[in-house]
Amino acid sequence: xxxxQTKAGMEKKNKSGKKSLVDDLIPLVRDLxxxxxxxxxxxxxxxDRELLECPRCGLLEDVTAVGLLIAYPKAKQRDEGLxxxxxxxx
Numbered sequence: 001x002x003x004x005q006t007k008a009g010m011e012k013k014n015k016s017g018k019k020s021l022v023d024d025l026i027p028l029v030r031d032l033x034x035x036x037x038x039x040x041x042x043x044x045x046x047x048d049r050e051l052l053e054c055p056r057c058g059l060l061e062d063v064t065a066v067g068l069l070i071a072y073p074k075a076k077q078r079d080e081g082l083x084x085x086x087x088x089x090x
Contacts, residue, residue: 045069
């Protein structure tokens with residue numbers, strides 16, 4: 001017979017009476033959610049959604065090397081000749 005956690009402090013046990021692996025994961029998931037909330041509060045991107053791009057004005061979202069979420073206007077692509085030189089080996 002399985003027992004399920006209904007109140008704080010009660011353990012879930014399987015038929016053999018051993019603690020479930022889910023019980024080990026629950027505190028880890030709670031910690032992860034708490035850390036993600038702290039990261040969001042600091043303006044960091046937590047990879048829980050797609051980065052946005054406005055098709056009307058061209059504003060883009062991106063993530064810096066340290067994980068901060070930033071927004072900037074989309075620049076028009078312009079070939080400075082560097083890519084062509086790189087491709088030709090010069």
